Amino acid sequence: MRGPVVAVTGAAGGVGALLTERLAASDEVKEVVAIDERRGECAEARWHILDVRDPAIADKLRGTDVVVHLALDLDLETDPAARTAYNVRGTQTVLTAAAAAGVRRVVLCTSAMVYGALPDNELPLSEEAELRATAEATGVGDLLEIERLARRAPRAHPGLNVTVVRPAVLVGGTDTALTRYFESPRLLVVAGSRPAWQFCHVEDLCSALEYAVLEKADGELAVGCDGWLEQEEVEELSGIRRMELPSAVALGAAARLHRIGLTPSPAGDLAYTMYPWVVSGSRLHDAGWRPKWTNEEVLAELLEEVSGRRTVAGRRLGRKDATAAGAAGATVALLGAAAVVRRARKARRRV
Numbered sequence: 447m448r449g450p451v452v453a454v455t456g457a458a459g460g461v462g463a464l465l466t467e468r469l470a471a472s473d474e475v476k477e478v479v480a481i482d483e484r485r486g487e488c489a490e491a492r493w494h495i496l497d498v499r500d501p502a503i504a505d506k507l508r509g510t511d512v513v514v515h516l517a518l519d520l521d522l523e524t525d526p527a528a529r530t531a532y533n534v535r536g537t538q539t540v541l542t543a544a545a546a547a548g549v550r551r552v553v554l555c556t557s558a559m560v561y562g563a564l565p566d567n568e569l570p571l572s573e574e575a576e577l578r579a580t581a582e583a584t585g586v587g588d589l590l591e592i593e594r595l596a597r598r599a600p601r602a603h604p605g606l607n608v609t610v611v612r613p614a615v616l617v618g619g620t621d622t623a624l625t626r627y628f629e630s631p632r633l634l635v636v637a638g639s640r641p642a643w644q645f646c647h648v649e650d651l652c653s654a655l656e657y658a659v660l661e662k663a664d665g666e667l668a669v670g671c672d673g674w675l676e677q678e679e680v681e682e683l684s685g686i687r688r689m690e691l692p693s694a695v696a697l698g699a700a701a702r703l704h705r706i707g708l709t710p711s712p713a714g715d716l717a718y719t720m721y722p723w724v725v726s727g728s729r730l731h732d733a734g735w736r737p738k739w740t741n742e743e744v745l746a747e748l749l750e751e752v753s754g755r756r757t758v759a760g761r762r763l764g765r766k767d768a769t770a771a772g773a774a775g776a777t778v779a780l781l782g783a784a785a786v787v788r789r790a791r792k793a794r795r796r797v
């Protein structure tokens with residue numbers, strides 16, 4: 447059978463598992479090599495059980511044409527230093543091992559978050575737009591470093607091609623600060639902000655990754671649903687009312703709550719709910735790719751997924767928490783906690 451031999455890291459769960467199944471079923475792929483720290487469910491793949499930071503991965507990649515590196519930890523609850531160590535070292539090792547094993551192409555997956563959420567962003571952003579994100583949001587510092595490694599790799603390893611895929615807000619079995627936004631009893635809107643919501647279903651991400659694997663598109667590829675939803679449309683479709691706060695109050699409270707350990711999300715995550723970071727996906731479109739999901743359909747699926755969950759300021763509440771405080775009351779309580787902390791610190795400084 448003709449077609450590439452494709453290795454997928456992080457193949458046992460999440461997007462990696464879905465892509466492994468998709469590639470294993472494709473007539474255009476010769477063989478799938480699945481790499482993870484545990485064995486997944488795809489029986490058609492050839493499995494190797496190891497940590498992607500292990501240099502021995504180079505031996506497992508020999509005879510492989512393309513590597514799709516999806517072994518990333520973007521869990522909100524992971525210690526940030528440990529998360530960065532895993533993500534950056536893992537990507538470095540995979541790129542070096544791929545070059546040593548004679549692999550011709552590596553496909554990395556970051557996020558459209560690397561463009562940054564800024565009030566003067568164009569709507570939509572082209573793939574060539576400058577990466578203006580900072581490391582202030584969850585995991586974005588890691589993604590920016592992965593982007594840097596991707597740009598450097600072809601110079602360090604001549605003959606190695608690197609494609610980077612950047613999805614919009616990813617939905618479909620995912621848990622991020624942005625999906626938790628829709629678990630809140632009220633949608634926090636920062637006064638004066640201009641949100642624009644664009645989603646990417648994991649099925650569309652997998653089909654975009656397959657395009658990259660089969661070399662139907664290369665370079666930097668942004669992927670998402672066509673167009674975007676304004677905040678008012680999101681509120682109408684979701685049936686969740688807004689809670690509008692002044693910028694200084696919202697950002698200050700978010701920073702304090704994160705600093706004292708009450709919430710997993712740093713204040714930088716808020717920017718992505720305030721300003722647009724919508725992508726055009728023009729390179730994939732030019733290659734003939736089209737999303738199967740609309741923003742409205744993905745939002746409906748997300749709302750179904752998070753139904754029954756309660757999150758306030760990024761912190762997921764247990765049933766007892768939600769019952770005791772009440773949804774809106776919990777929001778006020780957490781914002782009030784930040785104010786108490788601020789007053790206590792001022793009092794200490796006066797002593």
